Every structure is written in structure tokens, then in C-alpha cells.
Amino acid sequence: MACKFRIFKSRYSILLFSLLLVNCSTVEQYNKKLEQPIAPAKLQKDVDYVQHKLEKLHPSLYKYIPKEALNTKFDSIRKVINKPMTSKDFYFLISPVVASVRQGHMMVSPPFKKIDKKKQKQLLKSGTGPLSQFDFEWLNYKLFVVKNKSKSREIIPGAEVISINQVTPQKIYNKYRTTYTSDGYNTTYISRSFSKRFTTYFTNEVGINDSLAYVFKQNDSLKSIVVKRLKSEKKQKITTVVSTKSPKTINSKQKRVYGYDETTKKFSKSLTFVNLDSTIAVLKLKDFSNGSFRQAYREVFDKLKKKKTKALIIDLRNNPGGRVADAVELNSYLTEKDFVMLQPAEVTSKTSLWKLGIFSKIPKVSYPFIATGYPFYMVFSYFRTKKNSEGIYTYSLVGSKKLANKSNHFTGKIYVLINGGSFSASCLLSSTLKANKDITFVGEETGGGFNTTVAGLLPVLSLPNSKLPLRLGLMDVKTSNQTDVFGHGIYPDKEIIPTILDKIDNKDPEMEWILNDIKSKTN
Numbered sequence: 001m002a003c004k005f006r007i008f009k010s011r012y013s014i015l016l017f018s019l020l021l022v023n024c025s026t027v028e029q030y031n032k033k034l035e036q037p038i039a040p041a042k043l044q045k046d047v048d049y050v051q052h053k054l055e056k057l058h059p060s061l062y063k064y065i066p067k068e069a070l071n072t073k074f075d076s077i078r079k080v081i082n083k084p085m086t087s088k089d090f091y092f093l094i095s096p097v098v099a100s101v102r103q104g105h106m107m108v109s110p111p112f113k114k115i116d117k118k119k120q121k122q123l124l125k126s127g128t129g130p131l132s133q134f135d136f137e138w139l140n141y142k143l144f145v146v147k148n149k150s151k152s153r154e155i156i157p158g159a160e161v162i163s164i165n166q167v168t169p170q171k172i173y174n175k176y177r178t179t180y181t182s183d184g185y186n187t188t189y190i191s192r193s194f195s196k197r198f199t200t201y202f203t204n205e206v207g208i209n210d211s212l213a214y215v216f217k218q219n220d221s222l223k224s225i226v227v228k229r230l231k232s233e234k235k236q237k238i239t240t241v242v243s244t245k246s247p248k249t250i251n252s253k254q255k256r257v258y259g260y261d262e263t264t265k266k267f268s269k270s271l272t273f274v275n276l277d278s279t280i281a282v283l284k285l286k287d288f289s290n291g292s293f294r295q296a297y298r299e300v301f302d303k304l305k306k307k308k309t310k311a312l313i314i315d316l317r318n319n320p321g322g323r324v325a326d327a328v329e330l331n332s333y334l335t336e337k338d339f340v341m342l343q344p345a346e347v348t349s350k351t352s353l354w355k356l357g358i359f360s361k362i363p364k365v366s367y368p369f370i371a372t373g374y375p376f377y378m379v380f381s382y383f384r385t386k387k388n389s390e391g392i393y394t395y396s397l398v399g400s401k402k403l404a405n406k407s408n409h410f411t412g413k414i415y416v417l418i419n420g421g422s423f424s425a426s427c428l429l430s431s432t433l434k435a436n437k438d439i440t441f442v443g444e445e446t447g448g449g450f451n452t453t454v455a456g457l458l459p460v461l462s463l464p465n466s467k468l469p470l471r472l473g474l475m476d477v478k479t480s481n482q483t484d485v486f487g488h489g490i491y492p493d494k495e496i497i498p499t500i501l502d503k504i505d506n507k508d509p510e511m512e513w514i515l516n517d518i519k520s521k522t523n
Contacts, residue, residue, distance in 0.1 A: 027114045027115065027116040028116075030114050031113045031114060033467075034086065034087055034088065034111050034113060035086060036086065037084030037085055037086055038084060038085060038086065038087065038090065038465055038466060039084055040081050040082055040083060040084060042464075042465035042466075043081045043085065043090055043465065043466065044078060044081055045464060045465060046090070046094070046463045046464060046465050046466050046468075047074060047077060047078055047081070047094065049463055049464055050074075050094060050097075050098065050108075050463065050470060051074050053461060053470065053472065054098075054101070054472065056348065056352070057348055057352050057472060057474055058101070058103075058106070058348070058454065058472055058473070058474075059345075059346045059347050059348050059352075059454060059473075059474070059475060059476040060103070060346065060452070060454055060476040061101060063102075063103075063184075063452075064101065064102035064103075064184055064185070064487060065100055065101055065102065069100075070097075070100065070101065073097045073100055074097060077093045077094065077097060080093070081093070087111045087466040087467060087468055088110065088111055090466050090468070091108060091110050091111060091179070091466075091468055092175070092179070094108055094468070095107065095108040095110075095178070095179040095180075096178040096179060098470070099178060099179060099180055099181040100181075101181075102181050102182070102183065102184055102185070102487070103181070103183060103454045103472075103473065104180075104181055104182045104183045104189065104423065104424075104447065104448065104453075105424065105453070105454060105455045105458055105471065105472070105473045106454065106471060106472040106473060107179070107180050107181075107470075107471055108179070108463075108468050108469070108470050108471075109468065109469045109471070110179070110201075110204050110468075111466075111467070111468060112204060113207070115208075123208070126210070126229050126231065127229050127230045127231035128149070128229065128230045129208065129209070129210075129229055130150075130209060130210070130211055130212040130227040130228060130229060130230075131164075131199050131202060131203065131209075131212060132149075132199065133148070133149045133150035133227060133230055134147065134148055134149065134150065134155075135147035135149070136161065136195060136198055136199070137195050137500065137503060138169070138173070138191050138194045138195040138198065139191065139500050141170065141173070142160050142169070143160065143161040143169035143198065144157075144158060144159065144160055144161070144500050144503075145157055145158065145159045145160075145161065145216070146158075146500075146503045146504065149230075150227050150230060151230065152225050152227060154223070154225075155214075155216055155218070155223070155225065156218060156504075157503070157504040158218065158500060158501070158504040159216040159217065159218040159223075160216065160217040160218070161214065161215075161216060162215040162216060162217050162222065163214075163215045164202065164206075164212050164213070164214055164215075165206055165209070165212055165213050166213070167202070167205065167206060169198065172198065172201050172202055172205065173194060175201075175205075176194075176197070176201045177190070177194075180193065180197075182420075182447050182448075183423075183427075183447070183448050183449035183452075183453060183487075183489070184449050184486070184487030184488055184489075185487040185488060186420075186445060186446075186447055186448075186449070186487070186488050186489050187420075188419065188420025188444050188445045188446070188447055188489070189420045189421070189423065189446075189447025189448070189489075190420075191420065192318065192419065192420040192421040192447060193420075193421075193447070210228060210229045211226055211227065211228045211229065212226070212227055213225075213226050214226070214227055254267075256291070256292060257291055257292045257295050257296050257299070258270065258291050258296050259286075259287075259289070259290025259291025259292075259296075260290075260291075261286075261290070266286060267284075267286065267291070268285070268286050268287050268288075268289065268290035268291045269283070269284070269285055269286070269291055269293070269296050269297075269300070270283075270284045270286075271283050271284075271300050271303065271304075272284070273307070273309075274515065278307035278308070278309055279308070279309060279310045279311065280309070280310070280311045280313070280515070280518060281304055281307075281309045281311070281312050281313070282312075282313045282315060282511075283300060283312060283313070283314050283315065284315040285314065285315065285316055285319050285330075285426070286318075286319060287319055287320055287321070287322045288319070288321055288322030288323050288324075288326035288327050288425045288426065289321075289322030289323060289326075290322075293323070293325070293326040293329055293330075294329055297329055297330055297333055298408075300333075301333045301406065301408050301409070301410060302408060304410060305408050305410075309410075309412060310412040310413065311412055311413045311414075311415070311518050312410050312412060312413070312414050312415070313414075313415045313416075313417065313511070313514055314334075314414065314415070314416045314417065315417045316416060316417060316418050316422045316426045316429070316430060317417050317418060317419045317421060317422060317443060317510075318419065318421030318422070319421070319422050319423070319426035320421065320423045320424060320426070321423050321424025321425035321426050321427070321428075321448070321453075321455070322424070322425050323425065324342070324397060324398060324399060324425055324428065324456070324477065325398045325399075326425065327341075327399075327425040327426070327428055327429040328341050328342075328398055328399040328403070330429060331399075331429055331432055331433070332403060332404070332405050332406050332409070333405070333406050333408070333409045333410055334409065334410060334414060334433060335405045335409065335436070336405060336409060336411065337405060338402055338403065338404050338405060339402070339403060339405065339432075339480075340399070340400065340401065340402050340403070340480050341399035341400075341403070341428070341432050341479065341480060342397050342399035342400050342428065342477060342478065342479060342480060343394075343400060343477075343478040343479070343480060344386075344388075344394035344395060344396050344397065344400045345394060345395045345396075345397050345400070345456055345475035345476060345477045345478075346392055346393065346394055346395075346475065346476040346478075347385060347393045347394065347395050347474060347475055347476075348393065348474075349385075349393055350382050350385045350393060351382065352393075352474055353381045353385065353395065353457055353474055353475075354381065381395070384396055395456075395475060397456070397475075397477065399428075413438070413440075413518070413521075414433070414436075414438070414439045414440075415439070415440045415441075415442060415514045415517075416430060416433055416439060416440070416441045416442070417441075417442055417443050417510055417511070417514075418430055418441055418442075418443040418444070418445075418446050418489075418490060418492060419443045419444045419446070419447075419497075420444055420445065420446065420447045421447055422443075422446040422447055422448060422489070422490075423446070423447045423448040424448050424453055424455055425455075426446070426448070427446050427447075427448030427449060427450070427453060427489060427490060428448075428453065428477065428479055430446060430490045431450050431451065431479040431481050431490055432479055432480070432481055434450075434481060434490055435481040440493050440494065440514075440517070441490065441491075441492040441493045441494070442492050442493065442494045442496060442510045442513060442514055443492045443495070443496060443497075443510050444492060444495060444496070444497050445488060445489045445490065445491050445492070446489030446490045447489060448489055449487070449488070449489060450479075450483060450485040450488060450489055450490050451478060451479060451482050451483060451485065451486070452476055452477065452478045452479070453473075453476075453477050454473035454475065454476050454477070455473040455475060455477060456473060456474055456475025456477055457473070457474040457475060458471055458472070458473055458474075459471070459472065459474065494513060496509050496510045496513055498510070
């Protein structure tokens with residue numbers, strides 16, 4: 001038995017070693033291919049591929065741009081593709097055309113060099129990179145430090161980043177600005193999104209480095225420092241706050257139900273109380289993607305009812321969206337009557353939802369399992385897609401039918417915090433809540449649209465020759481609460497936009513305004 005085990009172990013080691021070699025070889029070949037110029041004829045085929053997929057699958061392609069104008073843009077890049085170019089050079093040609101459709105979920109992503117598993121482990125072991133040691137905020141065409149996690153403590157929050165390895169943030173912004181978009185003509189989403197994407201774009205330009213040379217401006221003087229990779233410290237016991245006075249240790253159930261992110265150390269959903277008598281609560285929704293939302297909301301609103309909370313502040317700032325069912329479930333706790341939150345989603349055909357590109361997103365070992373269930377999905381989606389009286393194909397969503405509100409729905413005063421980072425499903429919820437005139441919105445215009453968002457299913461297709469990833473939405477999801485607002489997001493009742501000083505001093509002027517408003521009305 002021992003001999004057989006040694007033989008098995010030896011074969012297993014050989015297999016692992018072989019897989020590692022294949023992985024390294026594949027990564028090396030992929031990265032080498034990124035640098036190789038692609039023939040014009042092949043790039044022309046990629047342009048044709050993108051245009052064809054958009055025309056066939058996108059349900060509202062010409063909502064914000066006329067068909068003639070979009071065709072002209074495709075033709076214009078065909079004219080300049082007259083010599084070989086790399087996939088990265090091609091990316092800066094094709095992505096602005098896709099972005100001109102003005103649908104924020106749809107984009108062509110830049111090509112990134114891959115890292116083999118051995119290198120990934122080395123980087124993880126060596127610690128936090130010099131770019132990740134700062135939290136940045138892009139504001140008024142400048143990049144500021146809002147949090148310093150490096151050992152260079154002399155750099156204070158509020159310091160402006162002049163350059164990194166002699167590359168200015170403005171150069172990165174100018175280069176990538178046209179490669180992505182918001183929903184419609186909204187502008188608040190652009191800066192919020194760039195704040196999050198800056199490190200990704202910068203890494204794509206200069207690669208992964210163990211040290212970076214920063215030039216900061218603070219107190220009207222320039223300061224140059226070199227930031228090196230920072231080794232991780234020992235993990236500490238994590239705690240969370242369920243009220244302002246009672247810290248609790250996080251358990252596995254809380255992580256599962258409320259969607260705990262091990263990287264950011266934050267929950268997808270978190271409930272806190274502003275005062276000791278629990279009359280004012282804050283429900284922070286970081287996203288609608290993680291956690292067991294039905295159980296989470298049931299527990300949250302049971303607690304609000306038990307504590308007799310009178311004012312609820314729903315924080316949707318920088319919520320990028322996620323599951324529509326999550327947002328619909330939350331709405332059932334915020335209304336006093338039955339509701340229909342969404343119209344049936346518009347699609348291009350009865351079979352357009354089959355174009356999932358699902359096999360490109362999963363490991364090959366999962367192919368047999370997915371392939372077994374996929375025909376059932378195809379039949380299900382086919383019969384759920386119907387043609388309406390106007391000849392438009394529609395797909396029934398979870399929020400497209402009449403739903404009852406929850407028995408323990410909240411009956412007190414509701415405030416909603418929004419900003420340019422509020423997107424997708426968080427805007428579908430905001431649009432629905434906006435119909436209730438008793439709900440007060442505070443912040444800035446949302447990044448997502450008021451009346452509609454093209455999302456639902458978001459397949460990622462690989463362009464045949466350049467291999468650039470193209471993500472596009474297959475459903476035009478419209479809210480039942482439609483307004484005359486076109487091409488813009490949900491506007492706040494009270495507009496408050498934090499300054500960089502607010503962020504530096506850890507102030508929350510939107511929250512302060514709400515608390516003062518509650519206090520004045522209570523008095």
C-alpha cells in the first residue's frame with residue numbers, strides 16, 4: 001500500500017509539474033503575442049465582428065447615438081487601419097467607438113499581460129505593491145491621496161500626485177478617458193470611475209513594479225519619495241460594529257449572509273445605528289452582488305421594527321449595482337403597497353440570450369457540467385422571451401410582475417444617499433424610490449440612468465484576432481417609474497458634493513445634512 005502511495009504521489013507531482021510548465025508556457029506565449037503586430041486584414045475583421053455583434057445583440061444600440069453616426073465611426077477607424085498594429089494600439093482605436101454608444105456596462109477592455117501562478121505567489125508573499133499603498137481620488141482634473149497605507153508617513157492625505165515614475169495622472173486620464181462611458185450624457189460617473197480605475201490603467205502602462213518614484217505636492221512644495229513593496233503584517237482579529245457602542249467579532253454566518261469581502265474587510269450590506277436609542281439607522285449597501293440578500297434584509301428589517309427605528313438612511317453611494325433580484329427584494333421592504341418595479345426587459349430576439357460566452361469565463365474542467373444544464377437554460381429563456389404588441393421581444397424579469405410588500409416593511413422616514421458611483425441596479429432601485437415624494441435624496445446625480453440601463457446578462461466576447469474582451473448588455477431594463485429625464489441619472493433633492501478637504505478630514509457633509517434635517521423636523 002505504501003509503495004502504491006509513493007507511486008501515486010510521484011505521478012501526482014509529475015502531473016502538477018507538467019501543468020505548471022503548461023501554465024508558464026501559455027502565459028509566456030500570450031504575453032509575447034501581445035507585443036506582436038497584427039495584420040490590417042485581421043484587424044478589419046475584428047472591427048466587422050464588433051459592429052456585427054452590437055447590431056445583432058444590443059437591444060438599444062441607437063438610443064444615444066444615431067445609426068448613421070455610429071456607422072461613420074466604424075468606417076473612420078477602418079480607414080486608418082492600413083498597417084500592422086498591436087492589440088494594445090488597436091484597443092485605443094476600437095474602444096472609443098464602443099464607448100460612443102454611451103452605455104456604461106458595455107466596453108472593450110485593454111489587453112493586460114498575464115502572470116503565471118509562480119509569479120503570483122511570489123508577489124503575494126512579497127507584500128503590497130507601491131501603487132496599492134495609497135487610496136486615490138480624482139477630482140477637478142487632479143489626483144489626490146485620501147489614504148496613506150505606506151511607511152512613508154510624511155505624505156499626508158490631501159497630497160496631490162504630480163507624477164509616478166515621471167508619468168503624470170493627467171496623461172493617464174487623457175489617454176483612457178474616451179475608452180469608457182457612463183449611461184447617456186451623465187458626467188458624474190466619469191471621475192468616480194477613473195478614481196477606481198487609475199491603478200489598473202497605470203499598471204497597464206508601466207507594468208508591475210517593486211518600487212515607484214512618486215512626486216507629491218503638499219503644503220505648496222514638492223516632495224519626491226521612492227515607495228517600495230510593503231510586506232504584509234500579521235493578520236489581526238477582525239471586528240465589526242453593529243451599533244455605535246457595541247463591537248462584535250465577525251462569524252462565518254455573518255460573512256455569508258451580509259457578503260463579507262476578505263480583501264476590503266467590508267460587508268456588502270451593513271446596518272449601523274447613529275444614536276443609542278436606535279431611532280436613526282444607516283443601511284450601507286456597498287453592492288447588490290454578494291451575500292444572502294433575502295436573509296440579510298429579513299434580519300435587518302426585523303431589527304429595525306424591534307428597535308422602533310424612526311428614520312432610515314439608505315447609503316447607495318459608489319454602489320455599482322449587481323443582482324436585480326437583490327434590489328427588488330429591498331424595495332419590498334421600503335414600500336407600503338404592492339408594486340411592479342420593472343418593465344419586461346427588451347431583447348433583440350428569442351435566442352439572443354443564448355449568446356452568453358459562458359465557456360470563456362469558467363475552467364475547462366467545468367465544461368461537462370455546464371454543457372449538461374445549458375440546453376435547459378436555452379429552452380427556458382426561449383419560452384420566457386415573448387413578442388409584445390409593438391413587435392418588440394421582451395424577457396420577463398423578477399421585478400416585472402406584481403409583488404407584495406413585506407409585512408415588516410419600514411414605515412418611518414427614508415433618506416437615500418447617491419453619487420456618481422451609484423450605477424446599474426442601485427439606479428433601478430433609486431428610480432423606483434424616487435416615485436415616493438416622501439423619500440429624500442441627498443448627494444449628486446447618479447452615474448447610471450434614471451429610466452433605463454442595458455445590462456441583465458453581460459457576456460464577455462473575445463475578438464477573433466486581437467483577443468480583446470468585449471462586454472455588452474443583452475437586456476434593456478426599464479423601470480416602471482418613467483420620467484422625462486433623458487440620458488441622465490437620478491437627481492438629488494438636496495445636492496451636496498464633498499470636497500477633497502471633506503475626504504481628508506473624514507467628514508461626510510451629505511450625512512451631516514440628513515442628521516440635521518432629522519433633528520430640525522423632530523424638534
